[in-house]
Amino acid sequence: MSQRVRIGMVGGGQGAFIGAVHRIALRMDDQFELVAGCFGRDPENTRLTGEELGLEPSRCYASWEEMIESEAALPESERIEAVSIVTPNHVHHGPACTALRAGFHVICDKPLCISLEEALEMKAAVAESGKIFALTHNYSASPMVREARERILSGELGTIRKVYVEYLQGWLSEKLEESGQKQADWRTDPARSGPVGALGDIGTHAHQLLEFITGDRVDSLLAVLNTFVDGRALDDDDMILIRMASGATGTLCSSQVCFGRENGLKIRVFGTRGALEWDQEHPNDLKITGEDGVARNLRTSTGAVGESANALSRTPAGHPEGYLEAFANIYKNFASAVRGENNSMELPFPGIVDGVRGVRFIGAALESNKNQSWVSLPAEDC
Ligand SMILES: NC(=O)c1ccc[n+]([C@@H]2O[C@H](COP(=O)([O-])OP(=O)(O)OC[C@H]3O[C@@H](n4cnc5c(N)ncnc54)[C@H](O)[C@@H]3O)[C@@H](O)[C@H]2O)c1
Structure with missing residues (x-):
C-alpha cells in the first residue's frame, strides 16, 4: 500500500x-x-x-x-x-x-x-x-514569517505598539472582468466571491498574517471599503484602522487597484525594544532592528535564524525559495497530521479557527464600513 x-x-x-x-x-x-x-x-x-x-x-x-x-x-x-x-x-x-x-x-x-x-x-x-482541516494561508508557512513570530513571542521586540500590514496589487486597476478574464470574473461577482472583493481575496491573508506573526488578535476595527472602478459591484480597495487585543494599534490595507504593484504583501511590527519587517516579494529576508537601533537583514538557511524557520527551508542559503515552497510546507505538515504523526513545530498550519476569524473579520469590516463606526470582534474562536 x-x-x-x-x-x-x-x-x-x-x-x-x-x-x-x-x-x-x-x-x-x-x-x-x-x-x-x-x-x-x-x-x-x-x-x-x-x-x-x-x-x-x-x-x-x-x-x-x-x-x-x-x-x-x-x-x-x-x-x-x-x-x-x-x-x-x-x-x-x-x-x-x-x-x-x-x-x-x-x-x-x-x-x-x-x-x-x-x-x-x-x-x-x-x-x-x-x-484534519487545513486552510492554505500559505504566507504563514514561509520560514521568515515563522522566525518573525518566534522573535515576537519570545519578547525580543518588547511590548508591541504598532502593526502595519498591507497587501497591494494592481491587476484590477482596469475593469478586467469585462474581458472575460476568468480569475477577475468571479472575484468581482458577489455570488461567487461573497460579500467582499479585495478584502476576502487578499485582505484575509493580511489579517491572518498579522494575527499569526504577533500571536495577538484584532480586537476592533474601523473600516473604509472603496470601489474605484466604475460599475464594479465589490470593494477593490480597503483601509482599516486596527486595535489589537494587547493594546497595539495599526492599519491593514488591501487594494487591487494600486497600479503596477504585483503581490505586495508586507508587514511591519514595532515594539518598545525593537522592530521587524517582512515583505513577501523578498521572502528570504527578515529585517530586524534591535534595541541598539541597528537594523540587520536576516536570511533563510543561515545561522542567524532559528530551528523552526530552518526546518521550513529546503535549500542552502542563497537559493531563492518562496511561494511554492510555503504552500508545500502546509501540505507537508498536513500529511503528517493526517498520518497522526507528532509534529514538534508549533502551529504547523492554519486551520478552521483562522478561517472562521477571517470570515468574522470580513463581517466586522462590512458593518464598520456601513455605519462608519468601530466594531469589535469576538475572542471566542482563538
Ligand atoms: N492562497 C493563495 O495564495 C491563493 C491564490 C489564488 C487563489 N486562491 C484561492 O483559491 C480559490 C480558487 O482561485 P483561482 O484563482 O484558482 O480561481 P480559478 O478561477 O483560476 O479556478 C477555479 C477552478 O474551480 C473550478 N470550479 C468552479 N466551480 C466548480 C465546481 N462546482 N466544481 C468543480 N470545480 C469548479 C473552475 O472550473 C476552475 O478550474 C479561491 O478561493 C481563491 O481565493 C488562493
Missing part, C-alpha cells in the same frame, strides 16, 4: 490558477498521490485535466458530489483519504462539509467561505468528524 496520502482535488482544471500551485506543492515532498478529481464544472475540462495528470478516467468525476460519494464507496485501501478544494469562494463550504462528513480530511484555499453561517457549519463539521 502506498505510504503517500491519496488525495482528490475539487477545482484546478485547465485554465485555473491555484489548483496547479497546489499540485506542485503536494508533490514537492512526495507525501501525496493525486488519484481523483473533479477539476471543473465542465466534465470535458475534468477529463482533459485528468488525462494530462495521468489519472484513471474512472476517477475523473463530473461533479464534486459524485467524487466524494464514489470515492467513499471504494475499498478503504484505494479510496482517497483527503480532498483539496481549490474552487472559487462559493464552492468551499459544500465540498468541505460533505468531504468531512464522508470521513475525508480537507485542505482548502482561503477565504474559508462566503458567510458566517457557512463558516460555523464548517467548524462544526470539522469538530464532529474529527478530521
Whole structure:
C-alpha cells in the first residue's frame, strides 16, 4: 500500500490558477498521490485535466458530489483519504462539509467561505468528524514569517505598539472582468466571491498574517471599503484602522487597484525594544532592528535564524525559495497530521479557527464600513 496520502482535488482544471500551485506543492515532498478529481464544472475540462495528470478516467468525476460519494464507496485501501478544494469562494463550504462528513480530511484555499453561517457549519463539521482541516494561508508557512513570530513571542521586540500590514496589487486597476478574464470574473461577482472583493481575496491573508506573526488578535476595527472602478459591484480597495487585543494599534490595507504593484504583501511590527519587517516579494529576508537601533537583514538557511524557520527551508542559503515552497510546507505538515504523526513545530498550519476569524473579520469590516463606526470582534474562536 502506498505510504503517500491519496488525495482528490475539487477545482484546478485547465485554465485555473491555484489548483496547479497546489499540485506542485503536494508533490514537492512526495507525501501525496493525486488519484481523483473533479477539476471543473465542465466534465470535458475534468477529463482533459485528468488525462494530462495521468489519472484513471474512472476517477475523473463530473461533479464534486459524485467524487466524494464514489470515492467513499471504494475499498478503504484505494479510496482517497483527503480532498483539496481549490474552487472559487462559493464552492468551499459544500465540498468541505460533505468531504468531512464522508470521513475525508480537507485542505482548502482561503477565504474559508462566503458567510458566517457557512463558516460555523464548517467548524462544526470539522469538530464532529474529527478530521484534519487545513486552510492554505500559505504566507504563514514561509520560514521568515515563522522566525518573525518566534522573535515576537519570545519578547525580543518588547511590548508591541504598532502593526502595519498591507497587501497591494494592481491587476484590477482596469475593469478586467469585462474581458472575460476568468480569475477577475468571479472575484468581482458577489455570488461567487461573497460579500467582499479585495478584502476576502487578499485582505484575509493580511489579517491572518498579522494575527499569526504577533500571536495577538484584532480586537476592533474601523473600516473604509472603496470601489474605484466604475460599475464594479465589490470593494477593490480597503483601509482599516486596527486595535489589537494587547493594546497595539495599526492599519491593514488591501487594494487591487494600486497600479503596477504585483503581490505586495508586507508587514511591519514595532515594539518598545525593537522592530521587524517582512515583505513577501523578498521572502528570504527578515529585517530586524534591535534595541541598539541597528537594523540587520536576516536570511533563510543561515545561522542567524532559528530551528523552526530552518526546518521550513529546503535549500542552502542563497537559493531563492518562496511561494511554492510555503504552500508545500502546509501540505507537508498536513500529511503528517493526517498520518497522526507528532509534529514538534508549533502551529504547523492554519486551520478552521483562522478561517472562521477571517470570515468574522470580513463581517466586522462590512458593518464598520456601513455605519462608519468601530466594531469589535469576538475572542471566542482563538
Ligand atoms: N492562497 C493563495 O495564495 C491563493 C491564490 C489564488 C487563489 N486562491 C484561492 O483559491 C480559490 C480558487 O482561485 P483561482 O484563482 O484558482 O480561481 P480559478 O478561477 O483560476 O479556478 C477555479 C477552478 O474551480 C473550478 N470550479 C468552479 N466551480 C466548480 C465546481 N462546482 N466544481 C468543480 N470545480 C469548479 C473552475 O472550473 C476552475 O478550474 C479561491 O478561493 C481563491 O481565493 C488562493
